Amino acid sequence: MSETLIEVRDIGKRYGNVIALSGVTTSVHAGEVTCVLGDNGAGKSTFIKILAGAHPHSDGELVVDGEPRHFTSPRDAQALGIATVYQDLAVVPLMPVWRNFFLGQEPTKGWGPLRRLDRETMKRTTSTELAAMGIDLRDVDQPIGTLSGGERQCVAIARAVYFGARVLILDEPTAALGVKQSGVVLKYIARARERGLGVVFITHNPHHAYPVGDRFMLLRRGRSMGDFPKSDLTLDELTAMMAGGAELEALSHELTAELGQDSEVAQTMSQDVKVLDT
Amino acid sequence: MSETLIEVRDIGKRYGNVIALSGVTTSVHAGEVTCVLGDNGAGKSTFIKILAGAHPHSDGELVVDGEPRHFTSPRDAQALGIATVYQDLAVVPLMPVWRNFFLGQEPTKGWGPLRRLDRETMKRTTSTELAAMGIDLRDVDQPIGTLSGGERQCVAIARAVYFGARVLILDEPTAALGVKQSGVVLKYIARARERGLGVVFITHNPHHAYPVGDRFMLLRRGRSMGDFPKSDLTLDELTAMMAGGAELEALSHELTAELGQDSEVAQTMSQDVKVLDT
Amino acid sequence: MTAATQATAADERVSRQSTLTRVLRRPEVGALVAAVAVFVFFAVQTEVFATANGASTWLRSASTIGIMAVAVAMLMIGGEFDLSAGAMTGFTGLAVGVMTTHWGLPIWLAILISLLLALALGVANGVMVIRTGLPSFIVTLGTFFVLQGVDVALTKAITGDVAIQGMSLVPQYDQPHAVFGSALDVNGGSLYVSVLWWIVVTAVATWVLLRTRAGNWIFAVGGAQTSSRQVGVPVARTKIALFCTTAGAGWLVGMLLLFTTSTVQSNTGIGQEFIYIICAVVGGCLLTGGYGSAVGAALGALIYGMTNQGIVYAGWDNNWLKAFLGVMLLLAVLLNEWVRKRAELAR
């Protein structure tokens, strides 16, 4: 259960003179879900893009299976069984859904010059995998650009889950999803963990993070605020941590003023603040 | 409080042979928040794109201020004081943040051929409005394409709030936002309502919808399942409605099995199911 | 899960669609309709156009352009341009001409060497584009200028002339002539082998684009390069292969030109690169990449070829040639677009 799949040490990333990430150290273990939390612009996506091989890191070390690596392309990461759902989904809008699903890892049949895409398998798999997520497409031949935001996100998730062999990285997979679809994604994560995969999960929703997460890494303004095992945290503490403490208090007061004392949002917020104070 | 700003009657939209929306009837009132709920692909974005003038409707009637309209461009809607946050955000990735903020409604100074953009105002306004949302940008001159997903979404929201004169339409504005930023958006919505604006708010998060919503319209597979005033609903009923009832039950069982009885998600779900049954 | 799968059968969210409409939505159909319209127009307007003799002429002139248009269309689908494609046809022809008539190399060896040269140039184009991150428009423009200079200057320096002379006297000229330059007698008109090559190239390109992994990758890198890279498409490899394809097509056309006309001049193909792009766009390719079809490009070339020759058959004042060509092209593309829109909106 505790085999270390990925280890990052003091990793950092600059875009020109923008320091998006610096000095982050953590590790991804088999059969564990690591949640990466943090405010908007904290550097979460940047972090997972490094793990996924989409951006090379500028500083620090990335160790996969005990070997230091410097991915130059996402193919390198995929070859090691790391599958990723990017926040911007990484789909090709003009291409049909089924072609997007298998893009880069197309199954073929036949030999030599007659080696060709196994279109039936591709289409069938696409629609079953999507149906399993509660997405019932009219037509898998539709360009993916004409799908709704949530449908598109489900394609990206279904694809990563289908191909994820050892590590599954999910960047805000539930952002555009309905309640039902979100539930399915959480179920997938739980299942992947059970099968011994390492999962990295980014979300802004504490209600999604807490139930499935084993460890929580908090990023703030590009720096790591530490790694917390689930046993050290309650949901409320987690929420408070995600929202950023002191500033939240002011907001909570304002909200109470505007929405009334018994507003759900206001209540949650003031609770969070209280947790922080203790 | 109950002046009718927009009325739609039996409205429908087809993309080629895809029927994305049909027979939807509802209305937007001043000083009221109408939440549009529904599964992924239910037609929510399509619905608001019609209100915003981004797509002309194929069937039915759109009445604004008592006059039937057929918007041919979003400019028409804007001229009537309707401001929109699109799900895909409608930003121009290569342009700096401040230019995106004011795009289409740039303030100018000077006269005749010397009439020019009021750059100082534009930059200042952009950074204050974003700071007010809890987004502290390094540089408003950065291309918006290099912002994080949440930061980008905040720009789109701040812009709509800044320009929204009479109707504010928000398509999943909180999807990519952190807890704090989501709180700010809810506060903005509450404030807009108080100022007498009509608000249309789309979200998949019942915890966001319930506190600020006055009326809830449910879409399913392109059709309206009816309009419910807040007084007729509890949060749990709302959640159950959003998740789609029966199918949820199966999911809830599965989740309980996989995550354990005391998992938060599983608990919420089984609660929802119970509510539906009663 | 089960509930979702079974809903596929009859979906109330989709309106009925006739088979006709479905056929009409293929990207090539617009171009096909336009091509038929052009054909009918000239067949009615002139006597010779629709005869075997006439057809053999316009098919022949469309064929070499068509082969290049198909290759260029693939590259455009992949999101890049190759402005050196036109000069490449001249370059390979000249290379074979120089090697055989002046250096006395065996003809097949010369043909092989020129193919290798073309592929090397294709790889160079591709690698430069990938490595430097410069737009291919600029990189291949550079190659184009260099080739253009080399075509003139080297040919002149080696042969003392600006065109290849005496090609038909080269030993074993007959063999490649049979493969690249001969004509079959069909129904009184002659069918040039270049037309057969054109058909083969179009068929292979269609197969590759629609049925293979490579095709999937071509559409992907052209449609969204970052996304395809992120999901693991080998972007560099795909693009370099595409540049090799246009270079290879340039070589094929160079051979076809050389062995049909038995001569090449140093300005062969200069300025043709844009004709290829035009044919591809007329056939429905997007300039921005990610969309298009090989058959469409071939039809675009057919439209171009038919119009060009049709105007001659019609005997219209030749000074107006370009004006007519422009109007016909516009009409063809408008018709194409109209058909496509109709098809999309059809319920």
Next chain:
Amino acid sequence: MTAATQATAADERVSRQSTLTRVLRRPEVGALVAAVAVFVFFAVQTEVFATANGASTWLRSASTIGIMAVAVAMLMIGGEFDLSAGAMTGFTGLAVGVMTTHWGLPIWLAILISLLLALALGVANGVMVIRTGLPSFIVTLGTFFVLQGVDVALTKAITGDVAIQGMSLVPQYDQPHAVFGSALDVNGGSLYVSVLWWIVVTAVATWVLLRTRAGNWIFAVGGAQTSSRQVGVPVARTKIALFCTTAGAGWLVGMLLLFTTSTVQSNTGIGQEFIYIICAVVGGCLLTGGYGSAVGAALGALIYGMTNQGIVYAGWDNNWLKAFLGVMLLLAVLLNEWVRKRAELAR
């Protein structure tokens, strides 16, 4: 709220950046460095290049290309192409020539009429692109062919020749000649007014692009047309205005050509349309739209003009001209790109 605003002063998430680096990051700087490199190269290689006389020649040859490149760059930033831009320069010149030498119209009236004709064609291009939804590459290609045909055929039909002769004998020729065709004596070399026009056009274009609403809209429609439409940018109006700009620039260059050389040929400007695009791309414009600068395009034209004339001064074999041009262009663009990358990565 307050906490957020005050953090702006010193941000630990941004590394220090020297003023030099910040200057180097302007999109034009790469092109500027490349232009300086080309200048230094030829100034060292040849004697005349850096003299007043030499400069007057390459400035003149760069100026007309530069004016068009700036206009075309604006259009490209707006996401469209105008292939009729080159033919337009010939068309307007020929129109004035025909109207004055053959129909005896007053020269200023003729100039005005040709401006109106150009603008009308610009509007026609724009409206066709917007209405039909066809790519502008194809629509303006149609216009290009039509103009090319008209240029040859109409001029021949009216004047019996393919070039305008006897222009300098037209009454009041001096006045427009002074405005469009004269040269000032500066330091022993002659400074053609076309160079001044070029500077004015570049300055105005830069002002419009960076400081006005229209400029904001141009970047927006080119960068993301759907998004800009959704936020209320008048897409159609902006694009039509851009097509008018290139047409207007075509007219200006037509006048400059006509009154500097006192003649135009019916093939004037044919084939130049791509040179303009090339200059714009060398100057940093994206072919896909939404990015670029007027100054960059002007510098691109300067690089092109200097290279073209510099090769002549250097006395290199004319047959290799294009090859040299290609290599120089590639080197210039590579240098440009290298400078930009350096600047981006500089910490």
Next chain:
Amino acid sequence: ACGGTGQPSGAKDATSLNLKYAVITHGAAGDAFWDRVKSGAERAGKDYGVKISYSSDADVAKQSQLIDSAVADKVDGIVVSMANPDGLKSSVEKAVAAGIPVVTINSGIDQWKQFGAITHIGQSEDIAGAAAGDRLKQAGLTNVICVIHESGNVGLEQRCSAAAKSFGAKMTNLQVDGTDDNAVQSTITSKLQADKTIDGVLTLGGQYAIDAVSAVQQANSKAKVATFDLSDDVIKDIESGSIIFAVDQQPYVQGYLGVTALYLKDINGNDIGGGQPVYSGPAFITKDNAAQVEKFAKQGTR
């Protein structure tokens, strides 16, 4: 390159003069005709020990800029072809005013004096065209097409219109795309198929004559082919009878004599022609004299 051996010893030694001439024409790069002009000029430069820089541009505005460049470069003489004299007027006059001797070649026979050139060498496209037209008439043809391989090229248009004038019977222009031989053959074939009464094809470049010969065969037409300019293949076709004649404007002579005129002016103050233009041709190559020029055509000088 000028080692000084084999040079004619004149009044002054050329190498000590260090002369530099610019040859500026309106030919397109790679055009066979202008290639021979260039070869002639360069040969003369070698023979006399003079530095020659050849440049060309079909666009008159750019050609005038090339003249300006040469003036700025302070060359010792300019050889220029004036297809569109109006456009070159100011540049040529400026060169003359700067004291640079100018010789016009090929075209510009009516203007050279007025512009102040020292002499004119060659004959205009008009004269060559007219001669070609005469020959076609003598051959008894009645309906001829004149194949223009570059649209809007002033020189080509002049050849055709002069030929049409002297020919008298029906002559129509046919525009073809000169950079695509396949299209050239197809278009000529189409024209011959469309109008069976065509009995002659006049091409304006050796290369296109070869294309025309194939096209005539292809169309099963009995049309006779005639052409401007020579090449090895053209000579062979003349010998075999598939081309009836070729007009040889002797471009090599134009280049060579142009430089010679400048050279003589420089070393000895001579004015060739004495105020009259010097004709360089045209020569006609037919079956009778084809053999004589074959050798030179092969080496690319005729």
